[in-house]
Amino acid sequence: MVVLDKFPLNSNGKIDRKQLPIPSSLSSEPINSVAIDDTPISELEEKIHKLWCSVLQLNSVPRHANCFALGGSSLSLIQFFNYYQFHFAPDMQLNVLDFFISPTIGDHAQLLLSCKTKTKIIWSPLHLTQGVASFAQNRLWMDEQVRFHESNHEQVSVFNELLIYKLTSLTSLSIDRLRHALKLIVTKHVILRTAVIFDQERLIQKILPISPEHYEIQVTYVTNELNIKKIFL
DSSP states (O other): OOSSSOBBTTSSSSSSSGGOOOGGGGHHHHSOOOOEEEEEEEEHHHHHHHHHHHTTTOOOOOOOOOOOGTOOHHHHHHHHHIIIIIITTTEEEEOOHHHHSSSSHHHHHHHHHHHHOOOOOOOOOOOEEEEEEOHHHHHHHHHHHHBBOTTTTTBBBBOOOOOOOOOOOSSOHHHHHHHHHHHHHHHOOOOGGEEEEEETTTEEEEEEOGGGGOOOOOOOOOOSOOOHHHHHH
16 A cells, blocks of 8 residues: 555546556566466466456566556456457356456456356247337328328329449349349348338338339340430430
């Protein structure tokens, strides 16, 4: 324990940790001369010891030394924990609080050896095809009804985007394969075949069954740029 008349402050008025004096028990000399019975006793402890020395910037760390007494912080413990999860126990269930309560190399090694395998939760699809519309869908639907609905009851598809893609091939372009690719996309991404319907005083979203009516491919043969422009007009 080091007694100070006052804490060194930085320009923000907070305690400047870098200006704090190093306690005599944490000087480089005692840390480097670790007792023989306090050195790592297993391969796992050796790996943890190497990690601690790297993060805490020390040459050696006693296996029973408290991380916080060595100048470590909660951020240091989080670094240790993340490293453990990735390198030592990727399939194990770890609790970061346990490593905070017992912040020594020996305790961490024991925690890693005693951790349990993660329980894999397999989520089953609900296969829902209809539900209440989201807030975003309600907002877009209302905006479209108020601002972009014609007096003759013809709805303007204001949120539809017109995109043109140019596909090239060294040999030939297969229309059947293109149609099959579009079908796979529409099958996988149900939002592409989700309709918003006003039913019984509420707005619902309904996933439509897969049908060729969702899209169609019209094949037009052109010979010059003028024919191409006519298609887009």
